[in-house]
Amino acid sequence: MMIDSIKTVAVVGAGLLGRMLVWQLSNKYPDIQITLFDKGNLRHSKSAANTAAGMISPLSELSVSERAIYDMGINALKQWPLWLDKIQQQTNQSVDYQATGSIVLAHVLDKSELIQFQQELDFKLTKHDLDSKPYQWLDKTQLQNKEAQLGQNFDEGLFLNDEAYIDNRALLSALLKFIEQSNIQVFENKPCKIKGSSVLIKNNEMKFDFVFDCRGVGSNIKNLRSVRGEVLHVYCPEVSIKHAIRFMHPRYKLYIVPKPNDVYVIGATEIESNDTSPISLQSMLELGSALYAVHPAFAEARILEIDTNLRPAMIDNNPVIQLDNNKMSINGLYRHGFLLLPEVLNTIIDVLENKSHQYNWMVKNV
């Protein structure tokens, strides 16, 4: 492709992908005029990225994903800290990023869930991966050394080394600041259609040299589906947990992710549906009881927010970069947006610059 011949681009969708793409394009190609569109308000984003827990957890995801997702996630762990440093230098806004590893727990009676999880990892990891000991069993004392408050309720757990979490809302906010202080034209509260390399808002057509479709579940690409997720945000200064916690149960698998200022995000249900209505009673009870099971002091937690949203997923749950002349649709980040984003973004740039890349399966000409 001819990046040199592109003078104007439109990025449609200002969620995770759209904002990070604008940031990357603006840094790499300062002469290109970028216009960003979103159907909603950028400060109060309704994107999946705003609802997400922000875990970057290649090992946890490996048990339910293809190996490529793990490899992309391992690379993401190297890339995010470098990008966040640069975003901080440019915006003076820091984004909390903790590469502390995760802890996987189950009730004593559900220990088989932990064993099953470990067996899935062993099946998908190579001998070379396993030699570097990507996970370890923790006994009660070791668990207590990692998280003093967890050792009281659990006799053992699994520690996953290569996992991190990011303050997703702080990231969206820092990227918005970058966009506002850069020479980027923004159209908010404008639901858009895309026709060729034009953006349509009602009857107005705006023409660009190149258009990126980053509309998540709002895109019209073939075989896209929505997977509903529900999360709680609670405030609980009585508990101090620094690691992301995965809680395995025969009927559901949930997580608790610490956020700054004693806030925890508990999620997430996974329901094949494009329903964005409020949380169901069953989901609420499951999320709440997982919290209480991890530590009884969560009983006093104050519920700050209940959020539901849709993950954009392709039929195979893998990401896709679809190229259609002067339009590129990037989608299918599913439950791994933060995990996959660095490698997806690097591949987009390689495609634009006509460079070879290792993710041929992700790029499709339509």
Ligand SMILES: Cc1cc2nc3c(=O)[nH]c(=O)nc-3n(C[C@H](O)[C@H](O)[C@H](O)COP(=O)(O)OP(=O)(O)OC[C@H]3O[C@@H](n4cnc5c(N)ncnc54)[C@H](O)[C@@H]3O)c2cc1C
């Ligand atoms: C409950 C939940 C928990 C999650 N947890 C994690 C996690 O821990 N780790 C992880 O890696 N990923 C997680 N994810 C997944 C992650 O949030 C998504 O993969 C990611 O946000 C997808 O990015 P996106 O930019 O494609 O879509 P989005 O972030 O949804 O952004 C799409 C944007 O397009 C805009 N838009 C839509 N239609 C139009 C239109 N017609 N015109 C203009 N604009 C439009 C929307 O307003 C939105 O701003 C989670 C998702 C959910 C729902």
